[in-house]
Amino acid sequence: MKAWRVHRNGEPSEVMRLDDIPAPEPGPGEVLLRVRAAGVNFPDALLCRGQYQIRPPLPFTPGVEMCGEIAALGAGVEGLAEGQRVISTAALPAGAFAEHAVVPAAGVLPAPEALDDTSAAVLHIGYQTGWFGLHRRAALRPGETLLVHAAAGGVGSAAVQLGKAAGAFVIGVVGGPQKAAAARELGADLVVDRHAEDFVAAVKDATAGRGADVVYDPVGGDTYTRSAKCVAFEGRIVVVGFAGGTVQAPALNHALVKNYSILGLHWGLYAARDPQAVRTAHAELTALAAAGTVRPLVAARPLAEAASAVQSVADGTTVGRLALIP
Template identity: 60%
Template sequence: MPQPDVTADARAAASASPVPAEMRAWRVTRLGEPAEALSLDVVPVPAPGPGEVLVRVASVAANFPDVLLCRGEYQVKPELPFSPGIELVGTVAAAGADVSGVAVGDRVVGSKIGVLSEYAVLPASDVWRAPDALADAEAAGLTVAYQTAWFGLHRRAALRSGEWLLVHAAAGGVGLAAVQLGAAAGARVIGVVGSEAKAAVARDAGAEVVLVRGADDLVAGVKAATGGHGADVVFDPVGGAAFEASTKCVAFEGRIIVVGFAGGRIQSLPAGHLLVKNYSVVGLHWGLYPRVRPDLIDDARAELTRLAGDGVVRPVVDRVVPFAQAPEALTALAGGSTVGRVVIQVAS
């Protein structure tokens, strides 16, 4: 349901509400599974410096990197203790000097490690106004998954209308984003899901064909769906066996986009096979773009805002859990049973 335009009221409320001295924050105090690694602590509210904003956090979307951060397995390894959480929706409560683009009272979405708390400081360049068309639970999951999918499909794969797009983990957060954005671009989408129960979600998101991992023969299914042509673009956040199967059904001059390794195994690249079949394997690390090509980030944000306003993209929310149950939310995400996004509601 579209959000009302509450910018003026939100600014007035934010200006009238003093920022407290302390806040609650979930922090990793020792490495391990989320239930054993996380501690709910009372800590000082941080102050924004030049170019930074303080955001009163409304909701945080759980991501698989949060689980890896708890385990100490993520590529970024903050010093203990630290807060996980990498994307949020909230309201700008205060701003440091030299801030442009957003103002106190703006409802924003953004991304930075450490936002699983009642307040969070982020660079102003890392937040943007939340689309009015999305409720908080939906908007919380827009930044990471949808920009990852957008850059993977449009920047790295140069996806074209009419091409066949194969999406692994098509009922997960980033997979559903890729399905929705691929369908919006005119691609013919084949989704791979972990169970029959998840198939309907992928179809609703725009997948023309859905294959169930373990029940369907992925290679044969892709070849049958495409009339032997194969997948022009493969979006792969799983890796391992999923990647290996993709190499057997990728089209001539196809592109396999390596997004992550949620399956737990990092595959080796078959260089000889790439040569013989004439396809490309392309890596995607979305986190580099804000620093290296911020101009492209602006393009992605504008396009996602437009698509959200048109009702074309809408993050699928599996469940919303209260702030006190954040460890349970990350445990559910790690178990692979969720569909779409698990959202942690921080502010009531």
């Protein structure tokens, strides 16, 4: 089968190579998926660079989430059937940027019927991250103000839609007119182009000086530091990632004086420590998809363009999500 593999660490466009390798077979408790679409995520770029918290042995196949069709069941697998359309995270080092992938059966979830393959492929990580960040960690309430950074990006676009579904007033921060248009399409109530406006001032103007009740930050660095200047009394800053490349050192005395909370979110821990919570969130997301409230902003590219697709995500030039089609 065809599979993209990384033989050395570096920039995705330089180190990803399309190889012919034997098709895998499922072991006990595993399923073999025929990949119908694979989501492209920022962690794929970090994996290529050797900068992700997980460092699979070389060579490995990137691609951390997918929509697939069950092609074969390993021994002991129950409750699933060949031909069933499902979504799953990947089992590295054998990721989703391939024609087939083997994954643990316990992590497989039914693909929402309301979503096509490309939309289903990008639902899992981004929207689960948003759901846990906004509901489990920040306890977002109707009527509150939600500030979303990188609102036209992968996890940010999901947070915009989920914030609106929760009844929040959503302020999206983006970089450039094209991304501003995308954030408006996603449903943001107010869009701030950070290239032309000061988001701190915009948030204070929009909230009569009160600030944002919840800040959803996948960027980090100076973005986090400035967000602390416009977080509300008893506000919550959810630290989702560091796409800006800098891990900030929060001023804890500032959090004390202003009375706000700093919340970390590592969604992958829920799959390991509370898998039922993941399934509960999937049921909520499936219902939102059926209602048309959740609709990923996604573009499809052929699997042959995987290296350039991952590089474009790494460079921050994409709008919404990308999915690869074998």
